[in-house]
Amino acid sequence: MKKNKIKVRFAPSPTGYLHIGGLRTYLYNWLFAKKNKGEIILRIEDTDRQRYVEGATESLIETLKKIGLPWDKGPFIQSQKMGNYQGLAQKLVDDGHAYYCFCSPDILEKMKQKQIADKLAPRYDRRCRNLNEEEISLRLRSGQPYVIRLKVPNQGSIKFRDLIRNDVEFDLKNIDDQILLKSDGWPTYHLANVVDDHFMGITHVIRGEEWLSSTPKHILIYRAFNWSIPEFAHLPLLLNPDHSKLSKRQGDVAAEDYLAQGYLSKTLINFLALLGWNPGNNQEIFNLKQLIKEFSLEKIQKSGAIFNREKLDWLNGYYLRQMPINKLVKLCIPYLNQLGFPINRKKIKKIIFLEQERLKRLNQIGDLANFFFLDDLEYEPGLLFWGKTSSKETEDNLIKIKFLLKKIPCFQFKAKIILKKLNILAKEKGTGEIFWPLRVCLSGQKSSPPPEAMAEIMGQEKTLKRIDLAINKIKRARQ
RNA sequence: GGCCCCGUCGUCUAGUGGUUAGGACACCAGGUUUUCAUCCUGGUAACAGGAGUUCGAUUCUCCUCGGGGCUACCA
Numbered sequence: 001m002k003k004n005k006i007k008v009r010f011a012p013s014p015t016g017y018l019h020i021g022g023l024r025t026y027l028y029n030w031l032f033a034k035k036n037k038g039e040i041i042l043r044i045e046d047t048d049r050q051r052y053v054e055g056a057t058e059s060l061i062e063t064l065k066k067i068g069l070p071w072d073k074g075p076f077i078q079s080q081k082m083g084n085y086q087g088l089a090q091k092l093v094d095d096g097h098a099y100y101c102f103c104s105p106d107i108l109e110k111m112k113q114k115q116i117a118d119k120l121a122p123r124y125d126r127r128c129r130n131l132n133e134e135e136i137s138l139r140l141r142s143g144q145p146y147v148i149r150l151k152v153p154n155q156g157s158i159k160f161r162d163l164i165r166n167d168v169e170f171d172l173k174n175i176d177d178q179i180l181l182k183s184d185g186w187p188t189y190h191l192a193n194v195v196d197d198h199f200m201g202i203t204h205v206i207r208g209e210e211w212l213s214s215t216p217k218h219i220l221i222y223r224a225f226n227w228s229i230p231e232f233a234h235l236p237l238l239l240n241p242d243h244s245k246l247s248k249r250q251g252d253v254a255a256e257d258y259l260a261q262g263y264l265s266k267t268l269i270n271f272l273a274l275l276g277w278n279p280g281n282n283q284e285i286f287n288l289k290q291l292i293k294e295f296s297l298e299k300i301q302k303s304g305a306i307f308n309r310e311k312l313d314w315l316n317g318y319y320l321r322q323m324p325i326n327k328l329v330k331l332c333i334p335y336l337n338q339l340g341f342p343i344n345r346k347k348i349k350k351i352i353f354l355e356q357e358r359l360k361r362l363n364q365i366g367d368l369a370n371f372f373f374l375d376d377l378e379y380e381p382g383l384l385f386w387g388k389t390s391s392k393e394t395e396d397n398l399i400k401i402k403f404l405l406k407k408i409p410c411f412q413f414k415a416k417i418i419l420k421k422l423n424i425l426a427k428e429k430g431t432g433e434i435f436w437p438l439r440v441c442l443s444g445q446k447s448s449p450p451p452e453a454m455a456e457i458m459g460q461e462k463t464l465k466r467i468d469l470a471i472n473k474i475k476r477a478r479q
Numbered sequence: 480g481g482c483c484c485c486g487u488c489g490u491c492u493a494g495u496g497g498u499u500a501g502g503a504c505a506c507c508a509g510g511u512u513u514u515c516a517u518c519c520u521g522g523u524a525a526c527a528g529g530a531g532u533u534c535g536a537u538u539c540u541c542c543u544c545g546g547g548g549c550u551a552c553c554a
Contacts, residue, residue, distance in 0.1 A: 013554045048553055105552065112551095121481045122550065147552055165484065174482050174550090182552040189554050213483055213549040236485080236547095243546060271491095274503090278492060282502045301492080303485045304547060311491065311504040321517075357517045386513090426513075435513035447515030 006038030007203050010071070011193065013045040014056035017254035018063040020307070021208065021238040021246050024272040028235060029206045030069045031273070031295040041200055042074035045193065047186045049079075063256045067265045069288075076200075078192055085187035088195055088225070089148045089180050097224035098180060101128040101149045102139050123176045124149070148181040150190075150220060158216035163204075163233035163297045170216040178217045190214060194221045197230060206233045206297075209304075210245075233297050236276050237304040246307055262335065262362020267316040275305045285318070317360040325353050332365045339366045341373040350457050354449040372457060377444035377466070381477040384470055386436035394437050395474045397429055401438055402467045405460065413460040418452040441470030 010026040012018070033040040042064070044057050061075055092098035103111075103124075112122045129151065131139075140146070152175045159169040180191040187195070197205060212234045222229045238246040246253055252261075258268060270286050278301075279294040286294070320328065329349050336343060355368045371377055385394050404421050405413075426434040438451040442463065448454065455463045 011554095015554085045554065051553065101552095108552085116480085119480060123481095145552095162484095168483070170483070176550075179552055184552075186552085188552070193554090208548090209484070210548055210554085234484085239547080241490085245547075274491065276491090280493070282493075284491095284503055301485095305492090306490060308490050308504070314504055317517095355516095358515075422513090431513045433513095439514060445515085449515085450513075 004201075004203060006033060006036040007041065007201050008033050008038065008206055009041040009043050009197065009200065009202050011043045011045050011196075011207075012060060013048065013189075014053060014060050015051075016053045016056045016059070017256055018060050019246075020253050020255050020258065020268075020272070023064075023067065023255045023268065024238060024275060025206065025208055025235060026064065026067075027069065027269060027272050028277070028295075028300070030071075031291055032204065032206060032297060033072075034292045035295050038203075039072045041076065041202070042071040043196060043200070044075055044077045044079075045189060046077060046079045047189065047192050049184065049186060059256070063259070066259055067255065067268065069269070076196075078196065085191055085195060086181060086185060089187070089191060092150070092180065092221075092224055093148060095224070096151070098148050098150050099129055100131070100136055100140070100146045101177075101179075102131075102144050102146050103128060104145070121174070126177055129177065145183040147179045147183050149177040149179055150217065150224070152177050152217075152220060158219050160215060160219060160229075160232065162212070162215075163231055164236075164300050165212075165234060165302060168212065168215075170213070172216070175216055175220075178214075180221070190217055190221065194218050194225075194227075198222070198225070198227045202230050204231045204233060206235065209234045209237050233300070236301050238275065239304045239306045241306055243304070243306065260363075262331075262364070263312065263316050264319050267312065267319050270319075271312050271315050275307065276301045285315075313360045320359050320362075321357055323356075325349060325356070328352055328356060328359075331362055335363050335365050336369075339370070339373075341366075341370075347372075347457060354453055354457075371443045371445065371448075372454075377441075377469070379440065379444040381470075381473040383444075383446060384437045384440045384474060386430075386432040389433055389437075391474055391478055393433070395471055397425075397433055398437055398441065398467055398471050398474075400425060400429075401434060402464060402471075405455070405467070406464060408460070410460055413456060413463075415450075415452040415456040418455050419450075422452060437470065438467070441466050 008029045010022075010029050012022050012026075030040050032038070042061075044060065046052065046057060057075075057077065064071075089098060093100065101124075108124065111125060115122045128149070153172050155172060157169055157171045158175075159167060162168050178190055179188050181187055196202075215232055215234075219229055240246055248254075252258060255268070259265065266287070269288065269291070273286060273291050273295075274284065277295070277299055280299060283290075323331075326349070329345070329352050332352050333343060333348065336348065351369050351372050352365070355365065358368055359365060381391075384398075385391065389397075401422070404425060405418065408417060408421065422434055422438070435451055439448055439454075440446070442448070442451055442454045442458065458466070
């Protein structure tokens with residue numbers, strides 16, 4: 001028996017950005033396709049014309065491209081008349097699987113409110129299901145707006161096998177007569193999705209768990225058309241720290257925001273892959289090739305996963321530390337540019353080399369390294385005192401340091417030599433007493449790269465100037 | 480409310496009818512270091528609860544509880 005080629009799709013609707021959970025769904029689809037030498041299709045589901053957002057489709061595609069997992073076909077855009085949704089809906093009516101419904105949104109809303117008040121499950125009462133031919137054609141001719149609804153059987157159940165959850169069963173008596181075609185002539189998700197999946201030959205529908213309860217409706221539609229039913233795999237949801245569905249209100253959900261903050265796409269891929277899936281061993285760091293090799297739907301988790309920012313930061317920091325310095329410099333420069341700092345490539349490279357081990361996100365580079373570029377530093381004079389060292393002693397030490405550094409010939413003002421000189425002084429005065437105040441007066445921060453390294457990059461003149469500044473600060477504070 | 484899904488450290492998770500219940504992030508401590516960071520070592524920390532099956536359940540079954548999703552002419 002020849003096995004059909006596996007085909008999956010990612011079918012987001014354009015809301016204005018690529019949801020990070022959507023990105024994970026895409027990743028899992030992508031990995032599954034690659035693992036099985038199949039094909040992944042990108043399809044944009046934009047049948048909701050009321051919510052249409054200008055440019056959303058483009059930005060979605062743009063972000064997906066930046067992530068760097070290329071799809072094989074598409075993007076196909078539903079609004080660009082892909083399927084003959086109206087014709088197919090009509091066919092369903094003709095075959096007795098669907099029917100015209102003339103109930104206005106107003107009537108529907110009242111129905112719902114009454115049901116809720118009566119503590120009943122809100123559901124369409126199917127009053128249009130048994131309209132006779134005559135009445136239907138009369139209403140149609142008079143131009144009354146209508147929708148087409150799926151005729152859900154009154155009894156029985158739908159049972160299907162989910163690749164992640166195994167057998168799932170729904171009683172048909174709990175399923176509403178789903179609208180397939182809206183009164184504006186556009187299909188709902190349910191119709192468009194099934195139709196497109198069928199005509200594209202999708203073999204595996206891998207999507208978020210929020211679709212699990214509409215799957216019976218979809219199966220009913222496949223059956224009504226007498227189409228073969230694809231495999232389903234419903235992914236666990238991504239959650240906020242408070243366990244609710246990951247939402248915009250609680251932090252970033254837009255993939256492009258993560259990219260803009262300086263998370264690498266390899267970080268995002270690695271991190272998202274492990275959020276709901278794992279290879280069954282202790283490996284945490286994965287490149288794409290390894291992910292493709294290891295991935296399987298069976299190892300996907302059933303329960304939702306909280307999106308853990310700390311671990312994401314750690315992973316990104318890890319990748320940043322692994323990165324060749326020239327590449328890191330290239331990535332950091334736009335962030336430095338943004339702050340208006342002058343770009344001297346050679347100097348920048350030295351700075352970034354020093355800060356590499358501290359960097360967790362590219363957009364932190366400004367905060368970490370701004371003292372190299374600023375003219376004046378703001379800090380409390382008290383920060384200059386090491387341990388219990390007094391103000392006077394600190395001042396004396398700084399004067400000694402200055403004297404020492406001043407004597408170094410300009411061309412020898414290198415970290416190695418500076419360190420050697422400082423160590424002589426440190427032996428006499430104590431390491432903390434020497435290195436600490438120098439660090440503070442150069443960086444203005446309590447944590448920073450080693451002072452001698454900073455001094456080399458800043459140059460002798462600026463270094464001496466900053467020491468002077470610190471001495472003055474101490475004096476002023478004492479008065 | 481109804482239907483469906485889920486339930487191992489704070490978080491992401493591994494795991495088995497008998498384990499000292501493992502790893503990672505975070506946290507704490509120690510080491511390296513002039514600070515921070517990196518790196519190394521160690522530590523705190525979990526099987527939601529109750530029945531049943533069993534010689535033995537974290538593991539299998541049921542119930543309870545808890546969390547989540549769906550319940551739109553949104554996807």
